[in-house]
Amino acid sequence: MDNYKTSYLLILFLLLLGACVSTKKIHKKVNKTFPFSSDNHFTGIMVYDPELKDTIVQYNSSKYFTPASNVKIFTLYTALKLLADEVPALKYFISNDTTYIEGTGDPSFLHPKFKDSTAYNFIKASKYIALNLDNFYEETFGPGWAWEDYDFSFAPERNALPLYGNVICLTNNEDARVYPKYFETNIEFNSKGRYRDRNENKFYIDSLGKDTLYIPYITKDSVILALLKDELKKEIILKSPFPKGTKKTLLGMSRDSLAKEMMQQSDNFIAEQFLILGSSTISDSLSSKKTIDYMLENYLMDLNQMPRWVDGSGLSRYNLFSPASIVHVLNAMYSEYPKERLLNIFAVGGESGTIKEWYNGNPTPYIYAKTGTLGNNHCLSGYLKTDSGKTLIFSIMNNHFKQPVSEIKLRMQELLAYIKVNY
Numbered sequence: 119m120d121n122y123k124t125s126y127l128l129i130l131f132l133l134l135l136g137a138c139v140s141t142k143k144i145h146k147k148v149n150k151t152f153p154f155s156s157d158n159h160f161t162g163i164m165v166y167d168p169e170l171k172d173t174i175v176q177y178n179s180s181k182y183f184t185p186a187s188n189v190k191i192f193t194l195y196t197a198l199k200l201l202a203d204e205v206p207a208l209k210y211f212i213s214n215d216t217t218y219i220e221g222t223g224d225p226s227f228l229h230p231k232f233k234d235s236t237a238y239n240f241i242k243a244s245k246y247i248a249l250n251l252d253n254f255y256e257e258t259f260g261p262g263w264a265w266e267d268y269d270f271s272f273a274p275e276r277n278a279l280p281l282y283g284n285v286i287c288l289t290n291n292e293d294a295r296v297y298p299k300y301f302e303t304n305i306e307f308n309s310k311g312r313y314r315d316r317n318e319n320k321f322y323i324d325s326l327g328k329d330t331l332y333i334p335y336i337t338k339d340s341v342i343l344a345l346l347k348d349e350l351k352k353e354i355i356l357k358s359p360f361p362k363g364t365k366k367t368l369l370g371m372s373r374d375s376l377a378k379e380m381m382q383q384s385d386n387f388i389a390e391q392f393l394i395l396g397s398s399t400i401s402d403s404l405s406s407k408k409t410i411d412y413m414l415e416n417y418l419m420d421l422n423q424m425p426r427w428v429d430g431s432g433l434s435r436y437n438l439f440s441p442a443s444i445v446h447v448l449n450a451m452y453s454e455y456p457k458e459r460l461l462n463i464f465a466v467g468g469e470s471g472t473i474k475e476w477y478n479g480n481p482t483p484y485i486y487a488k489t490g491t492l493g494n495n496h497c498l499s500g501y502l503k504t505d506s507g508k509t510l511i512f513s514i515m516n517n518h519f520k521q522p523v524s525e526i527k528l529r530m531q532e533l534l535a536y537i538k539v540n541y
Contacts, residue, residue: 144541148175152533159494159519164441165502165512165537168449174510174541179445180423182438183515186490188497189432189439190380192425193389194463195447196413197377198455200396207237207370209398211363217244218360220253221279223394223404225387226371228349229283230297231379234371242350248357249346251339254278254404258337260390262434269314271332273433274387276394278404280337281345283387288331290323300348301335365402378463381488382471386431393430406430421446432490441513444499448511452501457509461486464500473498477531484538487512494518496526502534504541512537 154161154177164179166172173179206222219241226232241247258275259268267273274284282298288305289295296302301319310322313333319341321333335341339356347354380388393406400412410427418424426438451460465471467485468478477485487500499513512534516526 144174144537147540148533148537149177151536152529154178157516157519160517162441162515163513163533164445165510166445166449167508167510168452169508175537176441179442179513180440182423182426182440183497183517184435184492184495185432185437185439185444185497185515186492186495187384187386187389187432188444188488188490188499188513188515189427189429189437190384190389190490191444191447191488191499192413192418192427192439193392193430194377194381195417195451196396196409196430197373197392198451199413199417200399200409201373201392202369203373204369205371205373205376205395206367206398207234208240208368209365210240210368211360211365213361213363216246216248217241218248218250218357219244220250220360221277221404222367222398223254223276223278223280223391224370225280225283225391225395226376227279228281228298230287231283232371232375236370237368238350240368241346242352247352247354249279249343249354250358250360251278251342251356252358253402254394256405256407260406260429260431260434262428262436264433267433268316269312269333271334272386274334275337276390276406277337277342278394279342280387280391281342281349283332284337285332285334285387286321288321288323288333290329290331296321298345298349300345374459374463381463382465384472384489386433389430389432391430417450418447432492435492439515441499441515444513444515445511448499448501448513452509452511461501464488476527477534485534490515491523494520496523498530502538504538506541508541510537510541 162178162181162183165175167174205224207224209220209222211218226234227237254277271285286301287297296305304319305321308322314321319335343356376388379385393409394404396409397404401408421443423440423443425443428434428436464486465473466483467473469483472489484503487498490497495517497515502510502512514530519526
């Protein structure tokens, strides 16, 4: 028996020694083939083997970088931790024949892409409706967002009760069709160089411009109230606060469906509203900062480099994250949730989302990841399947480069393909 145990331990030791040799070998090969120290910009990289619990490649992995939309990896983890399989669509309280309603931040309400009718049908069936819009405690723009992005589709306002994705859809033809129709009298044919007035919901369209435009609208209370009345054809009053009583939660659409859209299409609106939704589960006051603080204090307190995390989308340049922190969260999700379900949420190299044109597996996919791009910054973090059958977790962050982003992507693609074949 003692000889058996000795032999077993010896074999185990040799296997572990072989793994260490393999790890050192791939790290040396990668550094020789891709000398990061020669970059004229800032690069951080970490590649981790979750099976061996071993870092196989790293360079500046504990340094802070601007993550751009890689922040959405933390937002995804937040959604998985704080939200049920179906997101809270509304909170409500019924007294006599009046239904008191307040938003939770659900991004799917009247959204043309999702077509979820849960909240619509519930409100429509209510006899009298009182609406509370005073439960959102932040600015409509996130900290550090660029002010000049106010009329671009990637930066809708944040609020407690989003409607139509907080954008209008404008079809540029002779009729200048608009959805929702409430705004059709607010359209002007005028080439002003902007799509909307800075301070009011007055929209501009160039008759020679794009066929379809998505333009954020200003989400002040009077606009939300008017949009709901117009859509539901019902009288609605503003009422704050709720009468005393126990609020109930109306559950809406699938959390994972929203998460997949966020991760594959890098949808900033869903990401921001996910943090607001998260706060609805821990407080009556809606605040993305409240959600971030809660996650850092309860689920991410063991991070070696605590991030500066200010929004859900990564639009803000105030965000600072390390490759190691991103790998930490990717590894947590990989260990806590079913693998197939998790990978299905991410964009797939050569097949879907923001990496459809990159990282082609030929013939099978090998990259499941989230991109992050701002001016002069590009990052990619996710999961890599090697030819040997392993799944690795990686984060590559590039900041402050001046060359075309396509050159950065090509180098990253070559690096990940090299690891895929050689590990």
